[in-house]
Amino acid sequence: MDLAILETGQTLLRAPLTISPQEIDAYLDAVDDDAEVYRAEHLAPPMAVAALIMASAMRAVALPAGAVHTSQELDFAAPVALGPDGATLDCLASVAQNSERRGTRFLVLEIAADIQGRRAVTGRISLAVAESEE
């Protein structure tokens, strides 16, 4: 995708995301996080939710290989409780800013995830892409 055509406010992703307990176990193993609270209270790490939405949003814009994550803001607003089948979130990702400077494109994406109508996670992701990679 030509990143230059992305417009501020453009929706990149609006889709349900189901996370299974097994996927959360795999995430916790990958980040080497042994915090008790997740397993004791059957909660999903909000960082896992944010990471999965981000990856989906980046696939939606076919972000070029080599894109670099420069900053990140995240607000956690509600716990993501996991039932036996996991949890299903309504996810949204959109373009907050799109600019180019000195051969590098700077993209800011906004993400949000709701669970059962309640906002669970929001975030802003800043990415830099060398123009030659677009």
Add this chain to the structure above:
Amino acid sequence: MSDAPETLNQISHRVTQAQLAKYADASGDHNPLHLDEAFANATPYGRTIAHGMLVLAFVSESMTKTFGRAWLCEGKLKARFRAPVFPGDTVTTLGALKSTGGATATYAMTVRNQDDVDVLTADATVPA
């Protein structure tokens, strides 16, 4: 916030290429910059680097272990990625109370590598 600790327990992780592969599968982020040596060799980094969100997860781990559910339900993170983390690096997460106000406490979080380079800095805010 009288109960807010002045500092958080340090947590260290040695990042490996195998961990990057596991993280890619768990998160869905298969950017070859993190996984493909040949691709990464041709970038300014010269080798694969860790996912930013993996390094940021270490900050969240520190906050979760200190504040538990309060962090998961009402935490706020504002982070800058300052330097790459390479496979083989050992990074340590440090946190120091920066300010309290209203009903929150904000911690200055740093992820530092074995060469004392700050690879990530963040403000992490949690309910008091």
